[in-house]
Amino acid sequence: MAKHQFQTEANQILQLMIHSLYSNKEIFLRELISNASDALDKLNMLVLTDPNFKDVKFDPRIDIKRDKDAKTLTVADTGIGMNEVDLMNNLGTIAKSGTKAFLENLTGDQKVDSHLIGQFGVGFYAAFMVADKVEVITKKAGEEQAYKWISDGSGEFEIEPAEKEGHGTEIILYLKEGEEEFLEEHRIESIVKKYSNHIPFPIFMDKEKYIPAKTDDDGKEIEPARTEIENVQINSANALWTLPKSELKDEDYISFYETLAHSNEEPLKWMHHKAEGAIEYTTLFYIPSKAPMDIYRVDYQPGVKLYINRVFITDDDKELMPTYLRFLRGVIDSKDLPLNVSREILQSNPIMAKIRNASVKKVLSELAKMMKKEPEKYDTFYKEFGNVLKEGLYSDFANREKILELLKFHTLNSDEMVTIEEFIKNVDEEKKEIYYLANKGSIDMLKHSPVLEKFKARGIDVLLLNEEVDTIIFPMVTEYKEYKLVPATDAKFDESEDEKKEKEELAKEFEGLAKEFKTFLGEDIKEVEVTTELTDSPVALKVDKDDPSYMMAQMMKQMGQAGDVDEPAPILEINPKHELIKKLKETSDQNLIEDAAHVLFDQAKLFDGRELDDTADFAMRLNRIMTKAL
Ligand code: ADP
Numbered sequence: 030m031a032k033h034q035f036q037t038e039a040n041q042i043l044q045l046m047i048h049s050l051y052s053n054k055e056i057f058l059r060e061l062i063s064n065a066s067d068a069l070d071k072l073n074m075l076v077l078t079d080p081n082f083k084d085v086k087f088d089p090r091i092d093i094k095r096d097k098d099a100k101t102l103t104v105a106d107t108g109i110g111m112n113e114v115d116l117m118n119n120l121g122t123i124a125k126s127g128t129k130a131f132l133e134n135l136t137g138d139q140k141v142d143s144h145l146i147g148q149f150g151v152g153f154y155a156a157f158m159v160a161d162k163v164e165v166i167t168k169k170a171g172e173e174q175a176y177k178w179i180s181d182g183s184g185e186f187e188i189e190p191a192e193k194e195g196h197g198t199e200i201i202l203y204l205k206e207g208e209e210e211f212l213e214e215h216r217i218e219s220i221v222k223k224y225s226n227h228i229p230f231p232i233f234m235d236k237e238k239y240i241p242a243k244t245d246d247d248g249k250e251i252e253p254a255r256t257e258i259e260n261v262q263i264n265s266a267n268a269l270w271t272l273p274k275s276e277l278k279d280e281d282y283i284s285f286y287e288t289l290a291h292s293n294e295e296p297l298k299w300m301h302h303k304a305e306g307a308i309e310y311t312t313l314f315y316i317p318s319k320a321p322m323d324i325y326r327v328d329y330q331p332g333v334k335l336y337i338n339r340v341f342i343t344d345d346d347k348e349l350m351p352t353y354l355r356f357l358r359g360v361i362d363s364k365d366l367p368l369n370v371s372r373e374i375l376q377s378n379p380i381m382a383k384i385r386n387a388s389v390k391k392v393l394s395e396l397a398k399m400m401k402k403e404p405e406k407y408d409t410f411y412k413e414f415g416n417v418l419k420e421g422l423y424s425d426f427a428n429r430e431k432i433l434e435l436l437k438f439h440t441l442n443s444d445e446m447v448t449i450e451e452f453i454k455n456v457d458e459e460k461k462e463i464y465y466l467a468n469k470g471s472i473d474m475l476k477h478s479p480v481l482e483k484f485k486a487r488g489i490d491v492l493l494l495n496e497e498v499d500t501i502i503f504p505m506v507t508e509y510k511e512y513k514l515v516p517a518t519d520a521k522f523d524e525s526e527d528e529k530k531e532k533e534e535l536a537k538e539f540e541g542l543a544k545e546f547k548t549f550l551g552e553d554i555k556e557v558e559v560t561t562e563l564t565d566s567p568v569a570l571k572v573d574k575d576d577p578s579y580m581m582a583q584m585m586k587q588m589g590q591a592g593d594v595d596e597p598a599p600i601l602e603i604n605p606k607h608e609l610i611k612k613l614k615e616t617s618d619q620n621l622i623e624d625a626a627h628v629l630f631d632q633a634k635l636f637d638g639r640e641l642d643d644t645a646d647f648a649m650r651l652n653r654i655m656t657k658a659l
Contacts, residue, residue, distance in 0.1 A: 030189045036122040039154070040184055041132055046157040047182050051143040053293055054208075057155040058217070059224035061104045061200055063288060064153060065091045066228040068108025068198060070341030072170055075109070077340060078369040085170045085196065093221070093234045093263075095212045100204045102160075102211055107197040110169040116178045116188055120153060120165065127323040127330055134322055148292065148322060153200075157182045159211055160202035170196035218263050227269035227285045229339060231262045268339050270313040270360045274301055286315050290332065290358045294318050297410055299359075300395045310363035310384050314392060317358060320413045324356060332358035335375075337366045348376050350385065353421035353432075354392060356414045361388065393431045400435060400448075411437055422502050433509050439472045439493040441481055449509055455490050456512060463509060465492035466517040467500045468580065468638045479569035479636055480517050483562035491517050500580035516578070518571055532561050535605040542614045542622075543603065549626040555598045563604035568629045570599040570637045579639055599637075601630055621657060624650040 035043060069089045075082040087107075094103040111119060118124075131149045135142050156163050161181060168175035175193035180186035193199070202211075210216050214236055221232055238259045243252035269277065269285045286296045296315040303311045314333070323329040332355070334344040339362060343349075350357055365380050375381055400407045411418075421432045437446040442455075449463075456463060464484065466475055475481075475493045484491050494503055506514055524532070536559040543557040550557075555573055563569055572578055577585065582596035603610050613625055631647045634640070641647055 030187050032185050032187050033117065033121055034185055035180075038128050038132060039121060039123045042123060042128070042151070042154050043157055043182050043184075045135070045142070045146070046151065046154050049139075049143060049146060049158060051146050051158060053143075054158045055211075055220045056151070056224070056291075056293065057158050058104070058211070058220050059288060060152050060155040060291065062091060062221070062225045062228065062232065063291070065104060065106035065108060065198070066225075066230055067341075068106050068110070069230050070108075072107075072109040072196075073340055074342065074368075075170070082171060089230045091230055091232045093217060093232060095214070095217065095235070097209075097212050100209065100212065102202045102204060102217075103199055104202075105197065105199040107195060108170075110172075110196045110198050111165075111167045111176070112169040112172055112174070113176050113188060115169065116165070116167065116176055120178055121186060123152075123154075125152070125330065127321065127326075130322040130326060145322070148294075148319065151291075156200065156202055159204055159208040161205045162203040164201040164203075165198060166191050166193050166201070167198040168193045168196045172196075221263050223284055224288050226264045227267060227281065228264065228288060229266060229268040231266040232264045233260055234263050235259070236261050236263075268336075268362075270301065270311050270362060271339065277301075282315075285313075286358065289334075289360070290315065290317060292317065296358070297406060298395070298399060300392065302391055304384075304387065308363065308365050308380055308383055310361065310365065312359065312361050312384075312388050312391070314357045314359035314388070316410060316414075317356060318409065318413070320356060320417075324417060329355060331355060334360050336360060336362035337368050337370070338362070338364045340368060342368075342370065343375075346375065348385075349381075351389060351421065351425055353418055353424055354389065356417055357392065389425070389428065393428060393435065396435050397431070416496055416498050419496075419498050419502055423505050429506070430509060433506070439475075439495070441476060441484060441491040441493060442488075443490070452490065452492065453509075453512060457489075461512045462515045462520070463492065463512050464489065464515050464517045464520050465494055465503060467494040467503045467578075469497055469500060470495055470638050474638075477636070478517075479563055479566035479633070482564045482566060482569075483520070483522065484517065486562075486564050487522065500578070501584060504578060504581060518578075519574075528561070532559075535559055535561065539603065539605045539610070539614060542610070545619075545622050546601065546603070546626045549623045550601070550630055553598060554601045554630065557601045557603060559605055560602040561604075561606070563602065563607070566633075566636070567604050567607040567609045568633045569602045569604075570633045570639075571602055572599055573597065579637060601633065603629075618657075621654065624654050628654065 069091075072082075072085070073087055073089065076085055076087045090107055092103075092105040094105065096103075127149060131145060134145055163180055163182070165178040166175060167178070175191045176188055177191035178186055178188050204211060214234070217234060225232060235258050237256045240255050240257055242250050242254040245251050269281060282299050282301070283295055286299065287293065290296070295318060297318040298316045299313065301313045321329070321332075331345065331347045331349065333349045335342045335346060335349055349361060361384060363380070363384060366378065370378065396407075396410070399410065415436065418432060418435060422429055425432065433449050437448060438452065439446055440452065453463065466478060466480060468475055468478070472493055472495055475495055481491060494500070503514070504516070508514060539559045543559060546557045547554065558571070560569070576597035579596065579599070586596065605611070613622060616622065628647065628650050631641050
């Protein structure tokens with residue numbers, strides 16, 4: 030008998046299960062049945078496609094056995110089974126991609142954590158919520174030797190050769206004191222109905238059947254009433270997505286979601302669609318009500334399963350749906366794909382591409398419907414997944430317009446968030462320009478940006494984009510329908526002859542001060558420009574036309590793309606109508622002008638969401654100015 034240690038992460042999960050006060054312990058059965066169903070799925074595919082398995086009998090069933098005397102509950106399947114290596118790899122380690130995120134998110138607060146457990150989908154280890162010892166007896170299809178895996182969850186497990194008749198796996202739970210409810214017929218049956226009614230394989234269990242007393246014609250008892258044990262199927266075992274919508278109730282969809290997504294939270298929405306045309310396929314997609322923990326990880330677990338004519342093919346293909354829809358959970362099933370598709374073939378398969386394209390369109394149009402008809406639900410969706418959806422703006426060019434229409438924007442002039450369709454109602458129909466300001470920071474901070482003063486003065490509205498993803502994506506989005514998207518900093522407004530003249534005069538008048546500023550600030554700025562676009566602020570920063578924006582330059586730096594090149598120096602704009610600038614022009618105190626130039630430049634940087642190079646220098650100069658003023 031060989032003893033082995035659990036991998037660290039596996040042990041952490043295990044300890045959590047053993048000590049968890051998770052109120053929803055019953056889900057252990059959902060997890061074990063779901064593993065059994067996966068094992069049947071895997072064997073089904075091999076038998077149909079792999080010549081090595083052509084003699085293996087596929088007789089799919091899951092059996093739940095209760096033994097009240099021994100206090101054991103057994104879940105057995107006739108699926109693929111495991112050999113010694115599989116047992117080592119599968120039931121001693123955790124390969125799941127979300128594990129790290131899950132463990133990092135644990136707080137030690139039972140309430141918070143138990144919620145996370147529900148989100149995570151705990152798998153096999155959930156057995157230890159109700160059992161203090163677990164035995165797994167299993168034989169891999171096509172192999173001779175069976176094995177037994179045993180653990181009491183104390184950090185070690187043992188594997189030894191064993192006897193077992195057919196292939197498949199039997200999981201025996203030695204129930205903890207106080208968990209006897211999981212031996213009750215009704216309890217088990219109701220859990221199975223709740224979570225596993227629509228897995229595609231039958232689940233059997235022994236049930237007591239009451240046989241009434243037999244009487245003769247005179248009413249005399251000839252056989253007393255008794256109970257008989259009957260082995261019966263307790264789930265409906267129809268692949269839910271294959272049923273017509275009209276036969277399905279909300280509860281059916283919800284419970285199927287719970288099995289599929291290993292979640293206890295109701296989905297926000299589902300979309301069930303049967304396509305009948307050149308290509309026949311069925312899709313059932315769910316939008317979860319909460320983002321999965323791994324949503325921003327590169328190694329996220331995709332949530333869409335592919336079936337070919339009800340035979341499970343894969344649940345681990347990130348290409349089935351585009352990454353910006355990675356929050357979807359669900360099923361794609363088509364008769365028209367070849368069963369023996371490999372992953373590479375799947376990716377270049379034209380039928381798959383058509384199904385994918387049509388599915389994306391369908392999901393986007395359902396989202397649009399939800400936005401109009403169920404605004405509150407849509408807000409929940411948008412809060413959880415809006416930023417993920419935005420990624421589609423650059424990755425799915427063909428659907429860019431539709432995705433833009435699904436976004437909600439803060440704007441300079443409105444308190445409520447608006448859609449782009451609402452926004453363009455107020456856009457100048459001659460210029461057809463949509464202005465936006467994309468910068469990290471609060472919306473309030475963006476609203477006070479000096480860049481917006483020229484818009485405020487003209488009453489023109491501006492989209493305010495304050496998420497990090499906005500600063501990366503929006504520079505790439507240059508149009509919507511016949512409208513151009515223009516960064517607020519690049520906006521140009523027509524000037525009357527008088528205005529032009531005034532500007533020229535002011536530029537001349539303040540030329541001296543501008544030169545002094547440039548001398549004191551040196552290479553930190555490209556040039557100083559006199560502007561008439563500012564109203565309230567004395568200064569503002571502007572990026573030269575062909576230079577990348579500050580955010581872009583930061584990004585490139587982070588990704589190591591800029592090499593040793595420094596970010597481009599900005600242009601400092603000064604407002605000749607501002608008191609401060611006017612007074613600076615009049616003074617002959619060169620030291621004061623030097624300090625003011627630096628302090629004003631730093632101020633402009635702060636408004637632009639930039640960091641100061643030298644905070645101590647800023648404070649020192651500011652203090653010197655204040656001292657002079659007193
Ligand atoms: P998950 O199912 O999310 O991968 P689990 O911890 O539940 O994680 O299971 C780990 C692995 O153990 C599974 O991926 C599978 O390979 C294997 N396994 C679990 N139960 C069975 C079973 N009944 N038959 C065959 N393999 C199983």
